Amino acid sequence: MSEQHYILVINCGSSSLKFSIVNPENEESVLSGLAECLLLPEAKISWKYQGEKQQTALPQKANHTDALQFITEQILTHFPELKQQIKAIGHRITHGGEKYSQPTILTPSVLDDLSALAELAPLHNPANVTGVKAAQVAFPHLKEKNVGVFDTGFHATLPPQAYLYALPISYYEKYGIRRYGFHGISHYYIAYKTAEYLDKRLEDLNMISCHLGNGASITAIKNGQSIDTSMGFTPCEGLVMGTRSGDVDPALLIYLKQKLNLSTQETSDLINKQSGLLGLTNGSSSDFRYITENYAKDKYCQIALDVYIHRLVKYIGSYAVLLDNKLDAIVFTGGIGENSELVRRLVLEKLTILGFELDQERNLAARFGQNGKITSDQSQHSAYVIPTNEELVIAKYTASFI
């Protein structure tokens, strides 16, 4: 086996840890997996090596450090050469604030800054920092080779008119209240791949990237840079998501808080955990497959689908205007964007006014995670499906440090 420089990519949530060992040269993920239900009695871990999947329970209430220890001591002992060839660790960090937009070595002082930013991203940054510390314990010889790649980073180019809320300006100046945008690693990958696909330089690319997964966001990219995006101060703003409401009238929350006597936590749970597709289907499901299977026979699923498409089309229309009529492409990605011919069809049928003409055969063929054009050859503008690959972006950035 020739000497390789593998990167371990880690993406930590509050109760989960996704990992992938990536070869940034040939862009292959050699081994990947997910530890979930961490800190709960049913903690478990699954992983895939060369197409073969395995799963096992972790000790009850295992934490992130336990999960990483299992990866190094149980899984990787079977692949000693692979373990030895991990040269650095790349972490997905949700919030870099205004200070961190570029990939950064996670020194103790950077970690202190990121912990302080937990005030802006209480659901995400503490888990990310926990993941970094756990990785430093599990791979002590790589302690100085932990690199953070920020989900807010790609949106650092938003102009003030896009990132400012019309609140007293002192709130921005004193407390950093502004729109930051998220899913930046995915939107960057999609822009990079689209430029490659269209044989254009990234700096010349004008496009709209639709990342539609459980979380969903859309980004207007002008001359290769993010100029507007639908998520804001938190990942709750914008599109309809699995359990997040996306845009609502802000005064509505004050009304509901008073009327239903909701606590701050209950109000947060309402818009983050009980809304979106889950809320519109009257609590039936946050999963888009459920909507797809039932919209013809269930009025709530039909409503959820209608609101979902309406919001998405509205954003695409307004972002097309921001691109000064230089739209090279719309790209769909994420679990829904890559797999739902229904969503792509309904969206593109509404966009004939912008010069899009759907090719339904191509749309159906693009269903199985294949890159592909889904508009006709006569269409004035093109739409594509491109599977996202955030791990690869993190691995490549991390490799650039070693």
Ligand code: ADP
């Ligand atoms: P996450 O944001 O958690 O990474 P994903 O990008 O994996 O989420 O997307 C999950 C969403 O993709 C779910 O709503 C799921 O129902 C949807 N999805 C996956 N496959 C299909 C499919 N074949 N048709 C419609 N929706 C799908």
